[in-house]
Amino acid sequence: MAEAEVTLYCTVHPSVATTLRCNRCGRPMCTKCAVKTPVGYRCRECVRAQQDKFFNAQLLDYLIAAVVSLVVSFVAAAIVARLGWFLFAFFLSPAAGGLIGNAVWRLTGKRRGRYTAAIVGTGVVLGAVPFLLWNPLAIGIYLFMATGAAVAQFRLHL
Ligand SMILES: [Zn+2]
C-alpha cells in the first residue's frame, strides 16, 4: 500500500520519524514508544488500557483478600505452632496457603487484581507473626511454605 511511503512522525515525539504504527489505535509511534506485546507492537496508552480491562478487581476485593488471608492464616498458624511437629508443618503449611489463595480467589468473584497476590502474601505473613516466638521453627516453615502456596494460586489464574 502507499502507506509505507509516507513518512510518519511519532505522536508523542513529533520530531522522530518512524514507520511503526500501534496495531490497536493506529497511531504512529517511535521505537521508544512502542511496546512489544504477544499480539504485536502497541503504544503505551493501548497497553495500559488493556491492563486496566484485564485487572478488574474492585476496592472491596482487596479488603476481602486482606481480611480472609489474615484471619485464616492466624488460625492455621496457631494450629501449626500448637502442634509443633516439624513434619506436620510441612504438610499443613502449603495446604493452608492453597486454601487461603483459593478462598480469596472465589470470594472476590475470580476478578484479577494487580495487588491481590501481594495483599494475600502480606496477610498470610502478618497472621502468622504473632506465633513466631512461640514456635519459631514450625512458624518459619509455615511462613515460607504457606505464603508461597497462597501467592502461587494467583499466578495460576493469571
Ligand atoms: Zn495505541
Ligand SMILES: [Zn+2]
Ligand atoms: Zn515516541
